[in-house]
Amino acid sequence: MVDTTADSDLLDLRKGRPAAGQDPVKRAQIIEGARRVFIDKGFEAASMNDITREAGVSKGTIYVYFENKEELFEALIEEERGTIFKNMYEVLDHFEDLRKTLVKFGTGLSIKITSAKVIQAQRTVVGAADRIPELGARFYERGPKRGHDRVMVFLDEAVARGLLKIDDVDLAAYQFTELCLAGLFRQCIFSYRTKAPTQAEIEKIVTSGVDVFLKAYGTEKFFAEERASASA
Amino acid sequence: MVDTTADSDLLDLRKGRPAAGQDPVKRAQIIEGARRVFIDKGFEAASMNDITREAGVSKGTIYVYFENKEELFEALIEEERGTIFKNMYEVLDHFEDLRKTLVKFGTGLSIKITSAKVIQAQRTVVGAADRIPELGARFYERGPKRGHDRVMVFLDEAVARGLLKIDDVDLAAYQFTELCLAGLFRQCIFSYRTKAPTQAEIEKIVTSGVDVFLKAYGTEKFFAEERASASA
DNA sequence: AGGAAATCGAACCGAGCGGTTCGAAATATT
DNA sequence: AATATTTCGAACCGCTCGGTTCGATTTCCT
The missing domain is CATH 1.10.10.60 (Homeodomain-like)
Structure with missing residues (x-):
């Protein structure tokens, strides 16, 4: 045997x-x-x-x-964390049109984070974080934090190309993310919204958010290129 | 008797x-x-x-x-809701310097919302909202929602004075609030941050947030006035 | 087919829960 | 001082919890 x-x-x-x-x-x-x-x-x-x-x-x-x-x-x-953030950052990998890329990424992010399933998961984590802080911290660290880091890399690249002028890229990355959500996260997690926002709603918010972001951080070069490609 | x-x-x-x-x-x-x-x-x-x-x-x-x-x-x-949001909107009542007012309000808001006590309360509500959605909704409605409405009124006034140009005031109010928090809320509520942010940190975030907001929505008139008062 | 091992399933444990009950004690009115 | 009523405090109810135990059953390898 x-x-x-x-x-x-x-x-x-x-x-x-x-x-x-x-x-x-x-x-x-x-x-x-x-x-x-x-x-x-x-x-x-x-x-x-x-x-x-x-x-x-x-x-x-x-x-x-x-x-x-x-x-x-x-x-x-x-x-859960793994599946939530999967395939979310691919759109940042191929740098083409800055505005379009930001909108596309922001839309994906916003849809994911405010989807009923993900919101419920986040609520559960937040609720548990009350008694098991390390758990919430770990979730944030390996989820949202990684996304944040990925956005920073992207913004760095845009700065290097002279399309953005940013003093504090870390802060700007947070600002970008928040602009894409613009109240949605809070509304959803407090269950003030019982349903996930519509695609149209998200697109409106993200478009506007990207607009604000670019007005604040876009360089002359960026706007010039944009004008040029618009008239083309 | x-x-x-x-x-x-x-x-x-x-x-x-x-x-x-x-x-x-x-x-x-x-x-x-x-x-x-x-x-x-x-x-x-x-x-x-x-x-x-x-x-x-x-x-x-x-x-x-x-x-x-x-x-x-x-x-x-x-x-709790009553005490959290008490005295938070007074700063918006007397319209003087736009930028200063926004910074002052944003700072107060950010400090309040990210304070250990308030974060814990919010976590508890979020956790409970999982099973009692109306409770979370009521909290949001009578808390954050009222603040949002108050900000809208303020922005409306600034628009009326020709200092801001805003298409969607509702959305802009959300954007302003989020810019003042810029990641702090998420970090705190997931207990990624175990301590409330420092005053200096908040001031940096809010100053930058207001800057972004004004670059996006400030009118020529606003910037002209600001330049004028700066050189005075 | 035979046999080792992983799984099942149901009973069981002590503990703690939200909520109720009720006589004793404290407190204010007359 | 006497009375009325609120509060106390502790025991109690039925229930469910997370977790354990253990023999019966299924599964898969040899």
């Missing part, structure tokens, strides 16, 4: 049945159930029994995969 | 002992205890027994003054 367990201590190459608490499919299944429950009830109100039911997995199994409720929530947020 | 109870049905002029659940002092005492507990534990995690202890009031008494946990929380938020 071959001792597979001994081997797995060196190389986990077993193709067969996963060890207890190691099956990625089951893990995903649990997280999927947890997502539904946590997001629509909040951290405190969500019960492990609810998750058990929603995930179609026994309670004992959940506790094989996750130490406790808090760790399960963390794992969920980790995943 | 005078029947005071009968009179009180018409006119509650009794100076004596308040009716059950009517003593404003006791009520305030309960709310004060509730504030401490709710704000540092969040709605779900706060227990009525905690509040009992913190308020130095028996549980039965609390339930004489408030129907249930939720109503007590509402009453607290109602009060």
